[in-house]
Amino acid sequence: MFLLHFDGLILAVSFSSFFLFMVGHILALRMTPVNQTARVMVGAIALGFLINISAFIFIALAGFSKAGIRIPQLIFGAGISSVLYALLVFNYVGWIFGMGIAAIRIRLLLLLMNTPAHRATREQILTQCNAGDILRIRLARLVGSGHLILDGDSYRFHSKVLTVQAWITAGLSALLGIPLKR
Amino acid sequence: MNYIAEAFGFFVLVVLSHALACRRGWILFQMEWFLALCLVWGGLYFALLRLAPVPLICSGSSNFGRSMPLVFTSFVLYGLLCLAYLVQCTAIQVQSPSMKVVSLLRGGPGMTRDQLRRHFSDEEFVLSRLRDLVRTGYVNHDSEFFSLTPKGFQVARVFDAYQRLIRRNMES
Numbered sequence: 001m002f003l004l005h006f007d008g009l010i011l012a013v014s015f016s017s018f019f020l021f022m023v024g025h026i027l028a029l030r031m032t033p034v035n036q037t038a039r040v041m042v043g044a045i046a047l048g049f050l051i052n053i054s055a056f057i058f059i060a061l062a063g064f065s066k067a068g069i070r071i072p073q074l075i076f077g078a079g080i081s082s083v084l085y086a087l088l089v090f091n092y093v094g095w096i097f098g099m100g101i102a103a104i105r106i107r108l109l110l111l112l113m114n115t116p117a118h119r120a121t122r123e124q125i126l127t128q129c130n131a132g133d134i135l136r137i138r139l140a141r142l143v144g145s146g147h148l149i150l151d152g153d154s155y156r157f158h159s160k161v162l163t164v165q166a167w168i169t170a171g172l173s174a175l176l177g178i179p180l181k182r
Numbered sequence: 183m184n185y186i187a188e189a190f191g192f193f194v195l196v197v198l199s200h201a202l203a204c205r206r207g208w209i210l211f212q213m214e215w216f217l218a219l220c221l222v223w224g225g226l227y228f229a230l231l232r233l234a235p236v237p238l239i240c241s242g243s244s245n246f247g248r249s250m251p252l253v254f255t256s257f258v259l260y261g262l263l264c265l266a267y268l269v270q271c272t273a274i275q276v277q278s279p280s281m282k283v284v285s286l287l288r289g290g291p292g293m294t295r296d297q298l299r300r301h302f303s304d305e306e307f308v309l310s311r312l313r314d315l316v317r318t319g320y321v322n323h324d325s326e327f328f329s330l331t332p333k334g335f336q337v338a339r340v341f342d343a344y345q346r347l348i349r350r351n352m353e354s
Binding site: 007010091121136 | 292295
């Protein structure tokens, strides 16, 4: 009965798509090498969108009109369900997978956890986690995900996504009246 | 449709009130204060739905909005938008290495790793984060050693388990 409720249907489809995205990307990440991470994530996200839209097409074909739901409503529902799915993925990537600004902090916590007695001096920490290291890893990730191009030994910027991200950050900084740290 | 528009409307109110609070210096990025702000506006939204179950915003069409009472969907949408906004806010709070690389390379002819390295310091990317972990109670610091607190150990174990699950070291 719950699924016949349109509100519940939208939530069920978006959360099911997200669940399948979770299962799909975890399985794919476990089976692929590290340098395929960006490709796996993009593929899993696209698969989730396809599942989301397919669910509504299936519902339309299955004669949901008998329950009083019309085609424009189904299209609208598919749109809202896709937005919810996109937000779920965005929050997952932002908070868990990418860890946002916490990435280095989590790395420091893991570093301390893996040292004897779970403690280390400042020098020991900097031996294993320093600015040069962080830069090397980030450059590899940015090149791997196609945001930068390595031309000889020179890195060049090549990303519409990160350009948009930079605009959003600049806009938000202006709105909140907080200067960006540069 | 109306419920969705209202959810977006209340999200805009969260953003505007957060901007006002930041500009006045009342709150900055304290997560608990931001979540309290979201709860206050969410509570008001809930109260308005209870008081006026018919959507507040007219759709213009006959009953397109009324025929789809998307109450739960609109609440979930509101919550997810607030969380997504908070993710964006964190980019202002602390400079991420990726965004620093982007800001250095954007619009320029390109830079080598050595040239980029001159803009990266241990102080900015490691030691300030370490001090922040001490300040927030995840790490202890005596005169010589940094060590994990029980809270820090728990968080580290959760992320360690997650990294094992996806077979990735997320920082490598």
